[in-house]
Amino acid sequence: MNVLAIETSCDETAVSLLSCSGTELSARFTVLGNALLSQIDIHREYGGVFPALAKREHAKNLVPLLAACLEEAELLHEDTQALVEPLHESLSVLLEREPGLAEQFFAFIKETEVPDIDCIAVTSGPGLAPALWVGVNFAKALALAWDKPLIAVNHMEGHMLSALAQSDGTTLSIQNVELPLLGLLISGGHTELVSMNEWLSYELIGQTLDDAVGEAYDKVARMLGLPYPGGPEISKFAEAARARSQGETATQLPRPMIREENCDFSFSGLKTAVLYLLKKEPELSQARKEEVAKEFEDAVADVLFAKTTRALRETRARSLVLGGGVSANTNIRRVFAERLSIEYPEVALHLPAPAFTTDNAVMIGMAGYYHALRQDFADPATLSADGNLSLV
Numbered sequence: 001m002n003v004l005a006i007e008t009s010c011d012e013t014a015v016s017l018l019s020c021s022g023t024e025l026s027a028r029f030t031v032l033g034n035a036l037l038s039q040i041d042i043h044r045e046y047g048g049v050f051p052a053l054a055k056r057e058h059a060k061n062l063v064p065l066l067a068a069c070l071e072e073a074e075l076l077h078e079d080t081q082a083l084v085e086p087l088h089e090s091l092s093v094l095l096e097r098e099p100g101l102a103e104q105f106f107a108f109i110k111e112t113e114v115p116d117i118d119c120i121a122v123t124s125g126p127g128l129a130p131a132l133w134v135g136v137n138f139a140k141a142l143a144l145a146w147d148k149p150l151i152a153v154n155h156m157e158g159h160m161l162s163a164l165a166q167s168d169g170t171t172l173s174i175q176n177v178e179l180p181l182l183g184l185l186i187s188g189g190h191t192e193l194v195s196m197n198e199w200l201s202y203e204l205i206g207q208t209l210d211d212a213v214g215e216a217y218d219k220v221a222r223m224l225g226l227p228y229p230g231g232p233e234i235s236k237f238a239e240a241a242r243a244r245s246q247g248e249t250a251t252q253l254p255r256p257m258i259r260e261e262n263c264d265f266s267f268s269g270l271k272t273a274v275l276y277l278l279k280k281e282p283e284l285s286q287a288r289k290e291e292v293a294k295e296f297e298d299a300v301a302d303v304l305f306a307k308t309t310r311a312l313r314e315t316r317a318r319s320l321v322l323g324g325g326v327s328a329n330t331n332i333r334r335v336f337a338e339r340l341s342i343e344y345p346e347v348a349l350h351l352p353a354p355a356f357t358t359d360n361a362v363m364i365g366m367a368g369y370y371h372a373l374r375q376d377f378a379d380p381a382t383l384s385a386d387g388n389l390s391l392v
């Protein structure tokens with residue numbers, strides 16, 4: 001089955017084409033085409049993602065990325081042209097709120113053969129609503145023009161499932177995952193522990209009561225004068241401090257909620273603690289900034305690990321998967337790999353390949369395939385983007 005996938009939930013515009021086979025228990029994916037454009041450089045000067053700009057950039061870039069993806073996949077040999085004229089009005093209505101996309105869409109669809117795809121998967125949430133809508137409307141228009149079924153994918157499900165994939169160079173496979181599976185999903189907008197007792201059936205075990213962990217990284221980075229996105233910057237600073245010394249630093253930051261008997265998180269107090277520290281010491285040297293970054297990272301990892309292991313005990317999970325942008329973090333990966341193998345050697349740890357930690361459309365295609373196997377198609381008439389879409 002060939003799945004075309006579209007992702008526009010935040011500041012990455014991505015289109016992928018996957019050839020998928022196998023069952024829920026053992027699935028294989030080959031990436032035939034993959035085109036992605038990051039808007040990070042555009043948003044950096046605003047210190048974060050600016051939704052209206054994200055929407056504009058997605059609208060501008062979706063058609064060129066789709067064209068590049070199809071060209072790479074070499075799947076344009078059905079030798080049929082979409083019959084656009086009878087659909088022109090419906091397509092215009094679908095794209096009327098997407099200036100910059102509609103014109104490109106019509107030009108593209110008229111000159112492009114219908115690709116050999118079986119369905120179109122699109123991120124319908126969570127994320128920035130204006131950004132999500134561009135992708136959803138684009139997917140609806142393609143589904144109508146090419147007469148293909150549509151699949152709505154939850155972005156966090158994409159992060160979670162793609163993190164289970166193993167690569168042999170050309171093929172990605174997801175197999176031998178022992179359930180229950182616990183997912184620690186950590187990104188700019190989310191921090192949650194989700195358990196999957198049966199395939200694709202989720203239960204929320206815990207979540208942040210305030211800031212997401214990625215948000216805390218970004219805010220602390222800004223306080224230290226580092227650019228957006230702050231996660232990789234903090235990580236570099238913290239690693240520099242670790243390279244100098246393995247011992248305790250003079251700085252002590254709190255581990256919020258670590259002793260509370262639940263699986264919830266709170267990161268705003270940690271962020272505020274950094275703020276107070278910086279007020280007391282306004283002129284931090286580079287070395288002190290690196291120390292603060294390290295202590296912040298240590299506090300985050302301690303809390304994440306403590307709450308995750310509590311959730312492992314509660315759910316009796318056999319596997320643990322980390323997903324979302326923050327799962328790229330070197331320290332979090334190291335802490336989980338080292339401590340889990342000592343304290344919970346019976347639990348299989350799945351860490352996402354680096355390419356799957358940042359937003360991409362391959363993960364949307366993978367999750368989409370599982371829904372296609374269940375014939376879980378979306379009704380184009382009612383499908384909407386939902387910035388707060390939940391997995392459970």
Ligand code: KG4
Pocket residue numbers: 010186187188189190213214215217218229230231232235324325326327328329330357358359
């Ligand atoms: O999943 P993602 O790309 O977008 C959302 O869905 O939110 O996650 C973005 C978040 C940002 O807050 C960014 O600072 C953080 O992931 N991030 C990191 C690292 N790389 C990205 N945080 C810590 N360490 C990293 N290496």
Ligand code: ZN
Pocket residue numbers: 155159187324325358359
């Ligand atoms: Zn994400």
